[in-house]
Amino acid sequence: MTTAQPLIQARGLVKRFSGFTAVNAIDVAVRAGEAFGFLGPNGAGKSSTMRMIGCVSPPSGGELRILGMDPVRDGPAIRARLGVCPQLDTLDPELTVRENLITYARYFGIPRRVARLRAAELLDFVQLSERADSKVEPLSGGMKRRLTIARALVNEPEIVLLDEPTTGLDPQARHLVWERLFQLKQQGVTLVLTTHYMDEAEQLCDRLVVMDGGRIVAEGSPRVLIEQHSTREVVELRFAGESQEPFVSKLEQLGERVEVLPDRILLYVPDGDAAVVEVTALGLHPLNVLVRRSGLEDVFLHLTGRTLID
Amino acid sequence: MTQLAARRARPGPARVPALAVLQYHLVGYRRTWRGGALSSFLLPTLTVLGFGVGVGAYIDQGVDGVSYLEWIVGGLLASTALQVAIAESTWPVYSSLQWTKIYFAQHAAPLRVADIVAGQLAFVLLRVLTSAAVFLLVTGVLGALRSPWAVLALPVAALLGLAVAAPTFAYAATASSDSWLALLFRFAVIPMTLFAGVFFPVESLPVGLRWLAYATPLWHAVDLSRAATLGTAPVWSVTGHLLYLAAWAAGGWLLAHRALRRRLVV
Ligand SMILES: Nc1ncnc2c1ncn2[C@@H]1O[C@H](COP(=O)(O)OP(=O)(O)O)[C@@H](O)[C@H]1O
Ligand SMILES: [Mg+2]
Numbered sequence: 191m192t193t194a195q196p197l198i199q200a201r202g203l204v205k206r207f208s209g210f211t212a213v214n215a216i217d218v219a220v221r222a223g224e225a226f227g228f229l230g231p232n233g234a235g236k237s238s239t240m241r242m243i244g245c246v247s248p249p250s251g252g253e254l255r256i257l258g259m260d261p262v263r264d265g266p267a268i269r270a271r272l273g274v275c276p277q278l279d280t281l282d283p284e285l286t287v288r289e290n291l292i293t294y295a296r297y298f299g300i301p302r303r304v305a306r307l308r309a310a311e312l313l314d315f316v317q318l319s320e321r322a323d324s325k326v327e328p329l330s331g332g333m334k335r336r337l338t339i340a341r342a343l344v345n346e347p348e349i350v351l352l353d354e355p356t357t358g359l360d361p362q363a364r365h366l367v368w369e370r371l372f373q374l375k376q377q378g379v380t381l382v383l384t385t386h387y388m389d390e391a392e393q394l395c396d397r398l399v400v401m402d403g404g405r406i407v408a409e410g411s412p413r414v415l416i417e418q419h420s421t422r423e424v425v426e427l428r429f430a431g432e433s434q435e436p437f438v439s440k441l442e443q444l445g446e447r448v449e450v451l452p453d454r455i456l457l458y459v460p461d462g463d464a465a466v467v468e469v470t471a472l473g474l475h476p477l478n479v480l481v482r483r484s485g486l487e488d489v490f491l492h493l494t495g496r497t498l499i500d
Numbered sequence: 501m502t503q504l505a506a507r508r509a510r511p512g513p514a515r516v517p518a519l520a521v522l523q524y525h526l527v528g529y530r531r532t533w534r535g536g537a538l539s540s541f542l543l544p545t546l547t548v549l550g551f552g553v554g555v556g557a558y559i560d561q562g563v564d565g566v567s568y569l570e571w572i573v574g575g576l577l578a579s580t581a582l583q584v585a586i587a588e589s590t591w592p593v594y595s596s597l598q599w600t601k602i603y604f605a606q607h608a609a610p611l612r613v614a615d616i617v618a619g620q621l622a623f624v625l626l627r628v629l630t631s632a633a634v635f636l637l638v639t640g641v642l643g644a645l646r647s648p649w650a651v652l653a654l655p656v657a658a659l660l661g662l663a664v665a666a667p668t669f670a671y672a673a674t675a676s677s678d679s680w681l682a683l684l685f686r687f688a689v690i691p692m693t694l695f696a697g698v699f700f701p702v703e704s705l706p707v708g709l710r711w712l713a714y715a716t717p718l719w720h721a722v723d724l725s726r727a728a729t730l731g732t733a734p735v736w737s738v739t740g741h742l743l744y745l746a747a748w749a750a751g752g753w754l755l756a757h758r759a760l761r762r763r764l765v766v
Contacts, residue, residue, distance in 0.1 A: 280605035297609035299514035
């Protein structure tokens with residue numbers, strides 16, 4: 191497989207559930223070795239897309255090739271070369287951590303002896319060696335996620351699919367997962383992940399698509415997306431009173447764009463500190479002022495008029 | 501981990517994928533078998549005591565010229581197989597879809613729906629066979645078997661196990677809530693156990709009910725199993741019985757495959 195040929199290629203890919211269109215004609219190409227993200231709010235169609243790529247959900251339309259094969263016809267052959275970390279845990283809570291890995295390895299035809307070695311290595315990698323022989327049931331959410339990631343690596347996959355790998359985890363557990371995923375990326379494993387956390391997408395993804403309502407609304411590297419769809423900096427202003435609306439017209443002249451959220455106004459400008467000075471010069475006195483760099487959240491807001499997490 | 505990436509093997513599906521699924525179930529069973537093992541010895545022992553010494557004492561003339569205990573033991577063996585088969589293909593299947601979602605994990609690996617069904621049913625079959633073997637052993641040692649043909653009750657138990665486990669798998673995979681599973685015990689397992697010839701000959705039922713009893717897979721296994729433990733010919737033809745049970749197994753298997761496919765491939 192040359193780097194020129196994408197590992198995953200979707201053209202006009204569609205998924206319908208009894209009339210409802212969850213994925214609406216998306217085009218995606220994931221190249222070997224990159225970390226590719228689907229960023230979007232709940233219901234955007236991320237999991238539906240991942241399940242089609244994971245060859246467990248037949249496309250309703252369009253074209254999909256994975257590792258040069260057809261997911262409907264060659265499902266088992268493709269799945270043998272994928273690692274899957276689903277959105278919801280599918281571990282066996284009654285088995286031990288190690289047994290979960292070994293039994294899973296057997297599904298890939300990995301001999302028991304090799305499976306044992308690999309389980310030990312992977313548990314080391316996800317820092318679960320100490321819990322190797324404890325049951326899965328009492329593990330924390332973060333540990334279960336790490337075990338699921340280890341399980342996804344048991345067949346040394348060429349592509350690892352991660353559906354919301356850190357949703358529901360506390361910040362410390364998230365960082366631990368990010369570290370491991372980053373390490374995988376360094377080793378050249380192709381990662382495909384979905385998230386509705388923009389910081390996750392910014393940290394991990396070389397390239398991503400922004401999804402909304404089953405469609406792709408933007409595509410590019412996090413940096414390029416931010417450059418294209420937002421300004422360098424953002425001033426967040428919070429004014430006293432019920433509504434932020436009355437201040438909008440005055441602020442509009444100061445920046446390239448103004449977004450109004452229920453509790454604050456976002457002013458998009460090249461230079462935040464300079465803008466704050468101008469705001470004061472207009473005789474406006476916000477309760478709260480925060481200057482920050484633009485992020486993917488701002489890209490999403492600009493493209494859809496909505497925030498990512500509502 | 502670095503070695504891991506370097507040592508890139510050629511991954512592929514397992515050579516006999518259903519066997520890997522069976523192994524998974526056995527690993528789980530290794531943790532729980534002790535509790536089950538005790539009861540599988542207890543049941544036949546209590547049977548011999550209860551029906552031989554207890555109930556048997558009230559039935560002086562026996563049935564068809566043999567003691568009540570000897571008459572009933574073949575039927576009870578079949579009904580034990582039925583209980584185990586259904587218990588192992590209701591909650592375990594339902595849970596693997598709804599609670600632990602193990603089947604989804606298996607399907608994300610290179611296993612096909614057919615492998616998942618085959619592995620699960622192979623495990624059920626193994627459980628049925630070991631329970632039946634223990635039953636046979638205990639009743640044999642306690643002298644309740646009249647013929648060495650009794651060993652043939654084992655394959656009969658296995659066939660019955662499959663004949664009921666396969667459609668039950670389909671039922672459990674389709675069930676939208678686990679209260680449907682309890683209904684199966686109330687409206688299928690218990691009536692079958694009571695009226696399909698285990699405790700008294702089906703011929704003593706009114707004609708309508710008798711045909712209902714004939715329709716159950718249990719009755720066919722009871723007739724064969726009883727013939728084996730008594731060393732006599734069954735009421736019905738052996739081939740007829742076997743074909744009927746095989747039809748349940750094959751039809752059930754197809755339904756199970758279809759039901760699981762509906763759940764996993766969406
Ligand atoms: N099996 C299904 N049957 C019917 N609708 C579904 C099914 N799976 C997903 N959907 C719907 O498709 C849409 C996209 O869902 P999903 O792909 O899970 O989004 P995301 O992962 O981005 O949150 C949602 O509106 C969801 O309700
Ligand atoms: Mg999702």
